[in-house]
Structures are given as structure tokens and as C-alpha cells.
Amino acid sequence: MSENFTPDSSLQQQMETFEETCRTADLKLTHQRLEIYRELAKATDHPSAEMLHKRLQKTMPTLSLDTVYRTLTTFEQHHLVKKVQTVDSQARFEAQMVQHHHLICDSCKEIMDFHWNSFDSTPLPADIRQWGTIRNKNVTIHGTCQKCQALKKVKKRT
Ligand SMILES: [Zn+2]
Ligand SMILES: [Zn+2]
Structure with missing residues (x-):
């Protein structure tokens, strides 16, 4: 019913699509943006900005929660990620854009x-x-x- 992990090949493909969309949208491909997107694309649990921030801090200790928030908002505006409608106040995100x-x-x-x-x-x-x-x-x-x-x-x- 649900895929518990994203195989590497499809993650690779997703990253390529992401980079292409950024280029067409004139969105600068910074290291931070790439890593934030990759972390979300790998996740299957629809993480919140806080959850993503915690995971990314291991490799990017200087990354702020605010940056994660702002980056996710930018991604959403460019239809690169989706906000999942929950009843909770904390927004949850996903990079899975296929209808589900x-x-x-x-x-x-x-x-x-x-x-x-x-x-x-x-x-x-x-x-x-x-x-x-x-x-x-x-x-x-x-x-x-x-x-x-x-x-x-x-x-x-x-
Ligand atoms: Zn439960
Ligand atoms: Zn989903």
C-alpha cells in the first residue's frame, strides 16, 4: 500500500527533476536548498520543518530552523513540495507530487x-x-x- 523507502534510483531522478525545475524557475541551487530537498525527498513520514531541521543538523550544524521554514515555503510556491493538510498546527511536508x-x-x-x-x-x-x-x-x-x-x-x- 505504501512504499517504506525510496530506492536510490528514484531519489536520483527526483533530484534531477528538482534541479531542472530550479533552473527553469531561476531559483538558485544552493547547497542548503539541495540538502533540504534531498532530506525531504528521502523521507516517507511527511516531516514537519522541525523534524527536517533536526535531521539536517547532523550534517549542517549551522543551518537554522528559520532557513528550513523559508526554504520549504519557497519550494511550495514553486510546486516542488506539498504541504499536507492536517488538523495539527504544525505543517507537515512531502516531496511526493504524484497523486495520492x-x-x-x-x-x-x-x-x-x-x-x-x-x-x-x-x-x-x-x-x-x-x-x-x-x-x-x-x-x-x-x-x-x-x-x-x-x-x-x-x-x-x-
Ligand atoms: Zn498511531
Ligand atoms: Zn503523502
Whole structure:
């Protein structure tokens, strides 16, 4: 259902697409931008700016959280990354631009990708189409993941 890791070849391809988009958009390819994008492209857990910052600090100790924020915002404006709609105040990001949907756990806040081709290819009901122009249609499913469910059962027993 979801891919737990990004194979190197597809990461390589994603980096190339990223560099190309930056060049066409006249966006300077700085070391920081490259590393921030690479870290996000590698991630499958839809990290927040804070989470990314923590991971990047290991190799870039001088990188500030503010820079990560600003860079992500710039990326978003150029459609290089997406903000995931969550109910939390902390924005979560992903570099996966291929159409997909999300499962969000209310307890651990884990966000998982899933694909739903039959939904994607189903035309919207007429009254929705009359509402206006649809940019994208994404499904977000909220609930409790199996890991958290198991934890809750353990807690109840003790
Ligand atoms: Zn969970
Ligand atoms: Zn996603």
C-alpha cells in the first residue's frame, strides 16, 4: 500500500527533476536548498520543518530552523513540495507530487500514503462540479493506526 523507502534510483531522478525545475524557475541551487530537498525527498513520514531541521543538523550544524521554514515555503510556491493538510498546527511536508491520499493517526500523528485509483478516476458528482474549478481532490482518512490500537489495549489491561 505504501512504499517504506525510496530506492536510490528514484531519489536520483527526483533530484534531477528538482534541479531542472530550479533552473527553469531561476531559483538558485544552493547547497542548503539541495540538502533540504534531498532530506525531504528521502523521507516517507511527511516531516514537519522541525523534524527536517533536526535531521539536517547532523550534517549542517549551522543551518537554522528559520532557513528550513523559508526554504520549504519557497519550494511550495514553486510546486516542488506539498504541504499536507492536517488538523495539527504544525505543517507537515512531502516531496511526493504524484497523486495520492493520506491516512493520519490521531494518536501518533503518523501520516501514511495510499493510492486509490478508482477514486481518482471517478468523476465528481454534478453539484460539486458546479461549485467551481477543482484543483485537486485528495482524501484524508483520520483514525487510530494498528500500532496505537495495540498500545491502547496493553494500557487497558494493566
Ligand atoms: Zn498511531
Ligand atoms: Zn503523502
